[in-house]
Amino acid sequence: MDRRSLIKHAGIAGVLAAGAAPAVHAQAAIRWRMASSFPKSLDTLFGGAETFAKAVRTMSGGKFEISTHAAGELMPAFGVVDGVQQGSIEMAQTAPYYFFGKDEAFALGTAVPFGLNSRQMSAWMYEGNGLKLMREFYAKYSFINLPGGNTGAQMGGWFRKEIRSQADLKGMKFRIAGFAGKIMERMGVVPQNIPGGEIYTALEKGTIDAAEWVGPYDDLKLGFVKVAPNYYYPGFWEGSAQIDFFINQKAWDSLSAENKAILEAAAAQSHMDMQAKYDARNPVALKQLVSQGAKLRAFPQDMMNAAWKNAQAIYDETSAKNESFKKIYADMAKFRADQNLWFRFTEATFDRFMQTQKL
Template sequence: MERRSFLKNAGIAGVLAAGAAPAIVKAQANIRWRLASSFPKSLDTLVGGAEAFAKNVTEATGGKFTVSVHAAGELVPAFGVVDALQQDTIECAHTAPYYFFGKDEAFALDCAIPFGMNARQMTAWMYEGNGLKLLREFYAQFNIVNFPMGNSGAQMGGWYRKEIKSVADLNGMKIRIGGFAGRVITKLGAVPQNIPAGEIYQALEKGTVDAAEWIGPYDDLKLGLHKVAKNYYYPAWWEGSTQFSLLVNNKAYNALSNEYKAIVRQAASDAHVKILGRYDGHNPTALKQLIAEGAKLQRFPKDVMDAAFKASREVYAEINGKNANWKKIYADYSRFQADAYQWQGIAEGSFDQYMASQKL
């Protein structure tokens, strides 16, 4: 009997019993992945997003493919997830890729850069522009496959022990700040500190840092940062949005059937929408509560914004001159951003400005 006829007529039970279809057996075998998060359990926006991803994978496969979610420090340190992926210690991770700019500045282009794209622009670049293609090529160097999985939207500028009246006030200030935005504020005289979310409160309380930024009202309230510093500045010029990513070990991903690969992609996309929705849904109420509890909401002075913008362009020019990965991706990123802002300035920007001025 020809093999094709055998497969057609014998039925799956007979095939499995005869051991004639190892590929089918592989596709049906139970799979268990470990997801290491770079975030503490207290941040239900982010850990909750990873849990939503895991739940979707389990439900879509009838329990044959499960993902256990581990908060920062449970399997590996918050900033150790990329090394763990490369060492085959874990199958996947949920993180903010700019944490790993020390390995290569191009990691930040999958997350946030100073004066970069907003959330809608970033998603458009990833899915309708060249973003996902270019970043997949980059991550292949690290044996990783990436998927967008969440965005914070525009962030707040953080909590400061003293008021910032001009750019001169940043001189010598120790600031907990994510990503390589630290390189920009260094040009302004500040001293950047890269501290995991779970350690920010203690650092600010003890005076290890003079200021600290995290994400925005909902998460900042959970971390209690307003209890140890009252001056709450905006906007976070270094994070017009922050895209979080699901990073998957290339070997683990390629071992999946095409069906399971599609489920991973779709589950990550669903979590991507959920995380941004949660931030947009909860930040307004949280901001009101922070103000009620004593937070002093303040806008960064224009000279701070202008000096930071100028410094960011100097940093990008420096990186362009020495990092081929960055130069290739940033060229496309910046072109897409320029076009996107021309459109959004006309449509979204003008509408948002008008609506913000109305008493709803």
């Protein structure tokens, strides 16, 4: 009797008795660890890791569990890239530009001064060449990335003293990282790279004179207004700031297509969720900060002009010595030009009109 006839006439019991049923293998449970660069107190940033892990657990029916660990629990905030690269953890949640000291190209995964806004960044990543180019670069470090959030445009930071012109920056110790730090250094600033959880103490003790972090919601939680009341804008170095999940290449390759799809879907959910939370919570937090004594101030125009000029010079210099940066930045810059042409006639014009209305 052939297999088809056997199934037709014997039914499932006969099939099982005949040993003709296909083998069914239970999928083994997966347990990963994720180290974050952010403290638990920042529920928008570290919360992105928790949103991701919860979505993975739900979509896998509990068969894929990822434990989330705040900065300092498994490793230091700035140790997560080494941890993922070496395979001591399967994945990390971080802002890639923290690691631009390893290679300037890392900064392009988060934000560079006068770069893309949050919508443009997502468009470049998902519909442009951003994700492809960044993964080519990250392959050198034995991990892949999944976009996992964006803060939107950020504020310029908290200053103990008022800045009336570029000259007031000379000698200032400013918590600022990446290319922004290099630009500000040329303008007389002494840049300091300090994890978020340590900024308040440094400002309070006078170890630093100013600090940029994210925006009103997170800044309110960290209490910067108490020790440095001058709140400047815009954060021209972060027209947006993407947060990534880094996944060890071997760990990624070991996954089934189904589990890879689950991670991609969970990251996309976290990406959207983080942006939505910041957009919803920042306006309320800004009002609270002003009521607590924050003095909103725009950066002086001469400072903005000098920052733009220095940024272009640094990008040219970096591209001349770093092929990875040159390749990725050139693509991003071309994408930015097209995006800004479009936004000029649509988003920007609409926004300017709406902001002059009494709502």
